[in-house]
Amino acid sequence: MANIAVARIKREFKEVVKSEEVKSFEISVELTNDTYTELKGEIAGPPDTPYEGGKYQLEIKIPETYPFNPPKVRFITKIWHPNISSVTGAICLDILKDQWAAAMTLRTVLISLQALLGAAEPDDPQDAVVAKQYKENRAMFEKTARHWAYAYAGASNRDPDLIEKLKQAVSMGFEENRARTALSTCNWDVERAAEQLLS
Amino acid sequence: MTSMLNRRRTRRGTRQARRQLQTAEDDGILGEERREEPEPINLNLYDNEGISGCIDLTNEDDDQDEVVDLTVNSSVNDSPVVVLESQGQGSTSRRRRRRRPRLRYTLNTLNARNTEVLSSDDEIEELPSVSFHIPESDPERFGMGDAESITSPKRSAVSCPICMDNEMQIKASGRQLQSTVCGHIFCNVCIRCSIQTSKKCPTCRKKLNNRSVHPIFI
Ligand SMILES: [Zn+2]
Numbered sequence A: 001m002a003n004i005a006v007a008r009i010k011r012e013f014k015e016v017v018k019s020e021e022v023k024s025f026e027i028s029v030e031l032t033n034d035t036y037t038e039l040k041g042e043i044a045g046p047p048d049t050p051y052e053g054g055k056y057q058l059e060i061k062i063p064e065t066y067p068f069n070p071p072k073v074r075f076i077t078k079i080w081h082p083n084i085s086s087v088t089g090a091i092c093l094d095i096l097k098d099q100w101a102a103a104m105t106l107r108t109v110l111i112s113l114q115a116l117l118g119a120a121e122p123d124d125p126q127d128a129v130v131a132k133q134y135k136e137n138r139a140m141f142e143k144t145a146r147h148w149a150y151a152y153a154g155a156s157n158r159d160p161d162l163i164e165k166l167k168q169a170v171s172m173g174f175e176e177n178r179a180r181t182a183l184s185t186c187n188w189d190v191e192r193a194a195e196q197l198l199s
Numbered sequence B: 001m002t003s004m005l006n007r008r009r010t011r012r013g014t015r016q017a018r019r020q021l022q023t024a025e026d027d028g029i030l031g032e033e034r035r036e037e038p039e040p041i042n043l044n045l046y047d048n049e050g051i052s053g054c055i056d057l058t059n060e061d062d063d064q065d066e067v068v069d070l071t072v073n074s075s076v077n078d079s080p081v082v083v084l085e086s087q088g089q090g091s092t093s094r095r096r097r098r099r100r101p102r103l104r105y106t107l108n109t110l111n112a113r114n115t116e117v118l119s120s121d122d123e124i125e126e127l128p129s130v131s132f133h134i135p136e137s138d139p140e141r142f143g144m145g146d147a148e149s150i151t152s153p154k155r156s157a158v159s160c161p162i163c164m165d166n167e168m169q170i171k172a173s174g175r176q177l178q179s180t181v182c183g184h185i186f187c188n189v190c191i192r193c194s195i196q197t198s199k200k201c202p203t204c205r206k207k208l209n210n211r212s213v214h215p216i217f218i
């Protein structure tokens, strides 16, 4: 990889490690290979959001042309959020696209992603299904997002009602993750979810 | 210049800071519409000049070269950074504006306390006299517990926020500090690469071209 990209990542790595946010367990970043082209980030779900108590892992790929082009970031941990794909973890956030600026760092990216969890923008969605639910049935959205945080991100807030519905779908022979996605998409209507899974 | 800045700071600081953020966003949106494929960056520039590659960043001793991050560090609180707005930009683009989750912790927000803004409407002549006051190291500024800072006082350094080299490292490798018209400082190599790639200021996203930068002597 180009000299400047490696040098920048090495220095940023030190910056993140020393930052206040790391000390308070808000964000963290670790290397996943020794060529500094791939890192793994983690952000804590912000308080007073459905993601509270969850830990979200991120895949961070550093392009050759970094920092003149943004890092490629994706959620590894599955999440229910209008601006993040519930299937691939792809993120819709301006600073990771056209609003990137070379003076930004891994630290500012992670802090911005954490802020995104607390302030969705459903009018420019990455996941249209989630965004529709967010706009039309906010309570259902929050319940679902909280359930996903419990199921995938280690949050402790479990909703017995949703877990019961998930068990019903699983007992019909559907795989748990597929069943959870179908139920989430159908506002937790078991019959409709089953239809969707069979179609 | 400094005293005049101070006077204006109180009178128009807040409003202008807000306008600056807005202008930066509007510029960004214009930029999106006209976005060109980034030209390839000549990364050999770095190799030829031997920067970065020879610095062993894993060595703990390099703390003496500690980079002062201008975007967050409070040690440069007193440096007025002058941002000149050009008029009329962005107003035509509002109709085409797309909504997209916006950066909530932009460098500008992180930096808001450190940024002074002037409007260009009546002060364009004063552009070349941008001046920086870098506070000398002063043990009084550091907390009691920060023994290292007191025993080894060092001059606050300016650094390039792109390669993160400080003034000394930049000069030692034959590069120079340059300032953009919006008052942001980089090394000449990084700002050149950056303008080739995005035509925007890497710190505030103001539109720039190759003539929007000039050397700066601190
Ligand atoms: Zn530089």
Ligand SMILES: [Zn+2]
Pocket (backbone or CB within 6 Å): B180, B182, B183, B184, B201, B202, B203, B204, B205, B206
């Ligand atoms: Zn600028």
